[in-house]
Amino acid sequence: MAHMVLAMPSPVLVGNTFYLRVRVPADVPSSKDGIAITLPVGSNLRRITMKDFVKVSLETREPRIAKERFSTAYAALQTVWKALKDGPKPITHKQSLAIAGEIRAAFIEAFDDDPGSIERWQRVLTANTSARAGKLNGLTIPTLTQQAKDMERRFGELADARLAAHGILLAPQHRQRLLTQVADGLDEMATINLAKAGGDYSDNGASQKYPTFEQSRPSANVVAQASSVSFSDVIDERVRRLSAGKDAAPPRDRTIDKYRLACEEFAAHRKSADVATVTATEADRWKRAMMEAGTLSNNTIGQRLQNVRTVIEWARKNSLGELYPHGNPLEVVERPSFQPKPSDLSTYTLAEAKTVLAAARKETANDLRWLPWVCAYSGARIEEVAQLTKGDFFKMGDDWFYRLTSMGGKKLKNRGSERRVPVHPALIDEGFIEFINKLNIKHDIRIFTTRPTQRISEWLRKSVGITRKELKPNHGWRHLFDDLCMLGGVIDAAKLYITGRMTGRSDAGYGKSDVMLPGLASEMKKISSIIAEDVTLR
Template sequence: MKIMPNPVLRDNGTYYLWVAAPADVAKKAKGTFVTIPFGDTTTRAKINTHAKASLRTKELTEARKRFPAALAAVEAHWDSLRRGPIELSHKQALALAGEVRAAFVAVFDENPGEPQMWQDVSRRNALAQKGLVNELQVEIDDPLKTQETLEARFGGLVDAVLGKRHLSITAASRMKLLGHLSTAMNEAAAVNEAKALGDYSDGGHTDKYPEYVEPKAQEKDHDTGGNSKTLTDVLDQRIKDKALGKDAVPVKKGTEDKLRIVIQEFCDFRGHETINTITTEQVDQWKRAMLNKGKLSNNTISQRIQNLRTLVEYGRVQAFGKLFPEGNPVDLVERPEAAAVPSSEHTFRLGEARSVLLATRTKSLSDETRWLPWLCAYSGARISEPTQLRAEDIFEVGGRWFMRLTTMGGRSLKTQHSERRVPIHDDVLSEGFLNFVADKKAASKGNPTCRLFAASGQSKVRDWVRRTLKITRAELQPNHGWRHLFEDMALSAGMQDSARNYITGRTRGSSDEGYGKSEAMLPGLAVQMSLIPSYLDSED
């Protein structure tokens, strides 16, 4: 006989909802949040092994009144976990955004406050929609940054409306909802500002939002005899598969983010995520729509199409060829071309390089902006590589210092041949880099595996160069520009091709290359590095 849960009296004299997660969803439930109602208010509870929340009363009679609604919310959460993430339609996402808008308009109806408050809200909303956090930043075409700022600005509201309806949605649906919600919140701010100025006409936008209708159960795919896979399902499976094994090479976070953006944008265009109904015509229409909007560069659009092709190919592999047996439908879509930009335009000019390196000496900079430009300038490394350095990766051989760029410890490099040991240039050492490493290690109580830099180093340095130093030349790549410049400096200084290729990670790993096989080769590599002159002494 099943025992029904009841309010639990705790030591503080307060009654609680205290319900164990069912065995079939226990693993999924851990770490999730559930929104629990108490009359006109709600609370958000984090689940470990149980769902626990105060009923906010010490009276048993009142606790029994509040308990059924609280328990119903928890059981709806279990059901949501059993269903798994759902895909919201355009209409459903718009309806949820409308609910948040309506709540913000209603709560300020009697006392809307000062107009200036809502003007400030609108300004902050507009910044987030452009991928910015303040007016001093330079607007750039960076969908990942925009996604971050929208999440930071509106993510809590998304969680609240999803929690209220006990919904778990796909990543693509979340990005779709964020977009609609940002627009809805602009409207709410405008309505409340108008009310603060004495106009209660509501702007005429209230009726445009549909009522929310619960998603129907997934229809069966008659071709495969099972639920149709979505692009998000395919990507999630890929991430899971790549993480398996003792020496696994997990999918990089940056790669995952790019693929999720493609899922959101393509599925917003076609209206759903199901993978087995993708056609060449749909992809071509999506391409033409992006070209006609004129917001993305041709190179970016081309990369979007390539990333979609990659996702479909993952799906074909996971289906053992049963999905699109005649071939990947994206293959037949011609990708747009773009006028070539000379490599020199992507590269730091010597004057710019000097300005950046000198500016790193400014006090109160982050560790990333202080040291990553120097390490990249004197190695040609991709900035993601030194960003992953640990204290143990800085080592000495024959009186010369080196940094180890490696995939060990769950780190990632662009290719398997990017593993290398790079001499640290005397200019970097003269700046006090070894003291910085020693301080980091001491701060971690001697832990050799302590990270030298935050994972966000790449974006920190890029934003600092663009927004603080005002080096805004459109073609310049603020992080990758060091790689091109170092290669030019190495050529000019007469560095051996094999040494240059090894230092920059362009090695093929073949037996005829002279560096990197053992420590015996490192002193000779250090001699080659010493050929590179100081950037601070170089002339334009």
């Protein structure tokens, strides 16, 4: 008896539009409420609910185009079916980052020739920030549940499309990490495309940060069983908790990255990412191995030990003390001794500062033109200044100020970093306030890119020619500003407030009320102009 040959499904004409409409195989797991899946249709992604049938418009009346789109969508659908049959799978941190990198690269390539307007990418960055904070809809209360919904709404379909391309149905406990990494990658993408829209193609988007995706395979490297709690799980939970609530203060991405780096290296050394099985002996051996390798300073090794210890402490708190009830196992591991580097080596010399500010005058990109100047005359961390919006600037009497705040999804080092900073007269003379007032953007749109640190550093080293290794290109302004305050006789309370350093003493409240802002501005005016020829540091 001849075998029956099943016909390959084909596009179905419904009205005057072609559709993909196929029955779901009996061996594919289903749900009475249906399963949400994402399929590619042309250059778009379409989110649909799969029940007994899968039906999605191919968005064309042309038979040839319909066949091409059907073929692509049906191949993706078969991958989805296989993933559903295989069941939810965990992915490693490296795989998750690779998927985020694929999404980032696709958007950079798609808009390389024609990035569109600057406003487009400013809107993208604003929407990404709102999704992280659970504020996509300004009328909703930004609860933890709302934040999860907004992250799904903003990034979920893109993540699912790439997961489907790799044949993965993701285990739920790994989803938040993936969405956060996708959000980070899309922030980078929007920043790069924003620069291109402004005529700056110096960053082509290529990055060694993102690895190539590789399917999981058995190895002697880091293995985290699905039932165990990994370092990454603990870090993700920490981010989730700190981001919850209306007045939450989410941790900075750079801060979380340093914990991930330390934990990944420790996990690789001990060949396990399971937090619950860490011993002090493992940590001490890791410390000694790093010291013997001789590639990291003892101070850096100590910081990485401390970062792992902190993550284990988060795990203890998450378990309400059930994990390691007798104490953190790294508590007894001694940090290596080190010779601290004198702070003056990290600081700009006056000659270097003048060179950088003079070079910035010749730049047209907002970041390179103004961020060095604002940091030089405030001692602010560059990540804080990069978050400024037009609405952060205000005038009181004859003096201009700007707010450094965590409101609106912005991030500061700590709550003590919330402050209002007087605009130094040198900045006004330079045309900074005129530049702000002429900006044709909404008051809640950021003026600068969200991640300028690397760009500024590369510009300083390669274009400006400041190559002294000990200098910290961005933090060095902070040290120099302290020196300028001392030279000008600025009172300590004002200096601490302006730079966002809180001591806990009663005088740390300087400048908190509007009444004291004029006095704060008077203290700022004591600081000499760096460009002026008569400035000499004592």
